[in-house]
Amino acid sequence: MYDLTVIIPTFNEEPNIRNIVMAVDGVFHENALQGQILVVDDNSSDATIGIVNEIKRTNKNVDIIVRTKDHGLSQSVADGFFHAFSDVFIVIDADFSHPPVLIPRMYEEIRKGNDIVIGSRYTEGGGIKKWPLKRRLISIGATFLGRLLFPDVTDPVSGFFAIRKQVVENAPLKPRGYKILLEVLGKGTWDKDIEIPFEFVDREIGSSKLKIGTILDYAQQVADITLYSFTHHHSAAWREWKRVFKFGIVGLSGILVNLGILYFLVSFANMDKDLASPVAIELSILNNFIWNDLWTFHPAETGRLTSRWHRLGAFNLISIGGAVINYGIFLFLTRWFAVYYLGAQLVGIVVAFAWNFFVNRRLTWTRKISS
Numbered sequence: 001m002y003d004l005t006v007i008i009p010t011f012n013e014e015p016n017i018r019n020i021v022m023a024v025d026g027v028f029h030e031n032a033l034q035g036q037i038l039v040v041d042d043n044s045s046d047a048t049i050g051i052v053n054e055i056k057r058t059n060k061n062v063d064i065i066v067r068t069k070d071h072g073l074s075q076s077v078a079d080g081f082f083h084a085f086s087d088v089f090i091v092i093d094a095d096f097s098h099p100p101v102l103i104p105r106m107y108e109e110i111r112k113g114n115d116i117v118i119g120s121r122y123t124e125g126g127g128i129k130k131w132p133l134k135r136r137l138i139s140i141g142a143t144f145l146g147r148l149l150f151p152d153v154t155d156p157v158s159g160f161f162a163i164r165k166q167v168v169e170n171a172p173l174k175p176r177g178y179k180i181l182l183e184v185l186g187k188g189t190w191d192k193d194i195e196i197p198f199e200f201v202d203r204e205i206g207s208s209k210l211k212i213g214t215i216l217d218y219a220q221q222v223a224d225i226t227l228y229s230f231t232h233h234h235s236a237a238w239r240e241w242k243r244v245f246k247f248g249i250v251g252l253s254g255i256l257v258n259l260g261i262l263y264f265l266v267s268f269a270n271m272d273k274d275l276a277s278p279v280a281i282e283l284s285i286l287n288n289f290i291w292n293d294l295w296t297f298h299p300a301e302t303g304r305l306t307s308r309w310h311r312l313g314a315f316n317l318i319s320i321g322g323a324v325i326n327y328g329i330f331l332f333l334t335r336w337f338a339v340y341y342l343g344a345q346l347v348g349i350v351v352a353f354a355w356n357f358f359v360n361r362r363l364t365w366t367r368k369i370s371s
């Protein structure tokens with residue numbers, strides 16, 4: 001039994017494979033880790049397999065699986081999970097895009113109680129070196145979609161991550177394409193995660209295997225995970241749906257507060273309507289803030305990075321932004337497309353709700369920054 005298994009998926013990595021295996025092994029030695037290295041190869045036609053077999057003869061902690069069916073990166077990593085001889089798995093690319101020196105820190109974070117540790121390119125301190133604009137745009141799009149399901153994770157499609165075995169032990173992973181981490185986040189059983197920033201460096205040698213069509217696969221994967229979360233309530237995405245639901249209930253309560261206070265101010269306090277309305281709106285925003293802060297985004301579940309006043313200020317501004325969006329859509333649809341006014345308002349409400357939820361989730365009730 002090892003402390004951890006580093007899984008390296010490979011396909012035709014002849015120029016890199018020896019160096020990456022040696023680098024990972026060196027990190028094990030420097031940090032006194034009992035680590036296993038598991039190369040999962042998709043029947044490379046170059047010397048990759050031969051080189052690993054050669055290293056294997058002298059390094060007993062190095063192993064290789066050669067796959068001949070169901071070619072694919074995600075499938076390979078999932079096979080690696082299944083064959084690893086430890087309870088902690090770390091996945092890393094062979095082409096030195098991911099720095100092996102971070103392996104001990106990832107392992108440490110798992111030992112500290114995290115279920116998933118993500119090497120993130122998009123959290124503070126992370127980055128991408130030498131990527132053409134097209135790849136950056138695709139990556140940003142993919143990340144955005146993934147963040148809808150896992151708003152706390154800045155890099156849900158990273159290829160560099162560590163997990164506890166229990167996370168995937170019973171997970172019906174249906175990996176296809178490139179995004180195994182998203183599948184793990186969506187189908188795995190986990191509670192605590194943390195991100196570690198790193199700078200992604202594009203491969204120096206060897207060839208890229210990224211194909212078009214990956215984007216469609218990805219959209220399908222996101223849809224599949226969404227469906228899965230509706231029927232599997234232990235999943236992380238379901239935790240998010242619960243928040244959306246609570247946020248909606250709080251929003252409804254805000255309407256009641258708004259109308260009730262408006263009625264009270266005008267009918268009992270004889271306040272001018274034009275003044276009473278903004279007062280009632282502001283009080284309903286306060287009402288919503290209190291409930292969301294205590295209930296929707298429960299302190300035990302979402303971090304408290306900022307002070308309460310800070311959160312209140314952010315929530316207030318975002319809510320006003322939501323109202324402007326709502327009104328803007330109303331004007332746009334009624335004036336330009338002659339949409340029936342109630343229908344136009346309903347569209348505005350839905351869009352403003354989505355805005356309020358997602359922007360507040362990212363900015364107001366965001367969790368910790370990576371350590």
Ligand SMILES: Nc1nc2c(ncn2[C@@H]2O[C@H](COP(=O)(O)OP(=O)(O)OP(=O)(O)O)[C@@H](O)[C@H]2O)c(=O)[nH]1
Binds near residue numbers: 040073
């Ligand atoms: N087993 C297996 N490994 C793969 C497959 N495709 C890629 N890999 C490996 O997965 C890792 C990431 O693949 P890359 O081709 O580097 O993908 P990328 O980083 O998105 O793109 P580039 O670095 O630009 O090539 C590398 O270690 C590859 O050797 C595959 O189909 N099967």
Ligand SMILES: [Mg+2]
Binds near residue numbers: 093095097203
């Ligand atoms: Mg690469």
